[in-house]
Amino acid sequence: MTTPSRARASALPGFSVLLDKELLEARRSKRMLLFLLAMTACLVLVATVGYLRIEHFGTGGRHRVSGDGMDTLLASWTALVGFLGSLMVIASTVDAMSRERSLGISAWIVTKPVSRLSYLGAKAVAHSLIAIAMLVALPTAIWLAMMLALFQDVPLARIGAATLVLCVEMGFLSFFIVALGVPFRSVPPIAMTGLGVWFLPNFVPVIASLRWTYHLLPSYLPFVALRFAVADHTRAYQYTVPLASIGIAAALFAAAVVMFERQEL
């Protein structure tokens, strides 16, 4: 008999195996492939339309555009990845927990030598990695390659900073939606809560006394990415919002883990 004390050797038993399973499922998922293709197609369209429509000067294949023209291209990229991407993350993660719980797969898995923290953590980490790879990294890499091929003076540093913020956004949403799968057992309440919490806070600063919240609200991450992409000067909220988002995601996820440990499956 394995004694409990001996068993405490691993903090996250089964985590890597569960992570592999989630990543394998994503690789075989037609939904993620569809999202990848849709996002890439949108970004390719942005670069192509920009090349054809935005006023440019200079000769040769690579065009120089005005500062405003480049800002328009960068704003289109951040808006697409930041807003369309957030909807895609919610759509791809919304049933991550509920489907396995309704089928009894989660109960089956946690009777194996894995901890519930490993189970939940593997789901959140896997969905974050998948969202970052499929909705930010790959489409952005293709878009950037096109931008470098078509335009001169592409601001790589600003694009890099904005990409980091978009990665934080995908990670936040993945952890948040997976965490929502603990208190809610079906897709509709998870989707409604996820969308509500993601979009409604954008109206909070309309109230003057609550304007300070834009320094903290994760739903401002797309705006922060946009700001990094198009502005030369940074403001405090460009750093506080990503940091606060990481903190809020960690707190929500920790609460979900505590609740999940006590839940009957």
Next chain:
Amino acid sequence: MSDTAIRCEQLTKSYGAVRALDGVDLSMPAGSIFGFLGPNGSGKTTTIKILLGLAQPTSGRCSISGVPVEQYHAESRSEVGYLAQDPSYPRWMTGREVLHFVGRLYPRAATPVADRAREVLHLVDLEGAADRACGGYSAGMRQRLGIAQALMGEPRLVVLDEPSSSLDPIGRRDVLEILRTLRERGISVFYSTHILDDVERVADYIAIMNAGRVVREGSMRELMSADEGRFRVTVEAPANGLVPLLEALPFVSRVEADAPADGRVALLVDVSDAVHAKRALPRAIVDADVVLIGCAPERSRLEDIFMESVAHDDA
């Protein structure tokens, strides 16, 4: 290693005002097949969930191999294999991938994962479908895969919740054979089912649940021999006058006649001294010039024991 695979003491579980378990006491000897019986809603699945750490008891204690369930850390679960009542697996995985996935969760198992998977696939006769996506499996194939995955960790205890409910008669027979094989290998099998005939054929011990309590528990041998005070006598018809003759015997307390069929008459004879009756009863029948076909202690059927236990408890 403990002699007791599972022990529950005064286990209770309440959901609001509903008391799903009401002081469950049970003890399962290691290395045996334990049939866990009860009508729907009697608390079998709740007990199993508590044993596996999927639910917490309201009060009481439960241990596996002597270790209290609440101290059971994730890695200690390698001791236990589990098949759920209605098993479901990721639809996109093949049967073999399910087994490899489960096998990798048991890093301390002695045999390599691929070898273990091959062995259990052979045991449950699922080799032919091992590389098909399990989303297309029939209910019976899912049950077989469920038994296979429960064995992947080389467990010492297997908990099976209705393992043969979706199987045809051949599949059921195969499952019983697998259970016997597991017992031969020293693996304890805790087996919840509605199919009493299956339990009668393989179980060493049983517990009958009703309304959240264990209403009967013991070895099959004890329970089945508990009714040795009744004999079944079969004679050739006509057997006029035999019933009053038997009732007059000093060790006979009651005679019940079945309707004649196929030229035979069956009598159920309750006796006060079974040892004496074994010799005296046939002699008395032969002396009465009646053609005796059979005279043997009436063996209780599990169904009778089950119905009687549940009815007695309900009353």
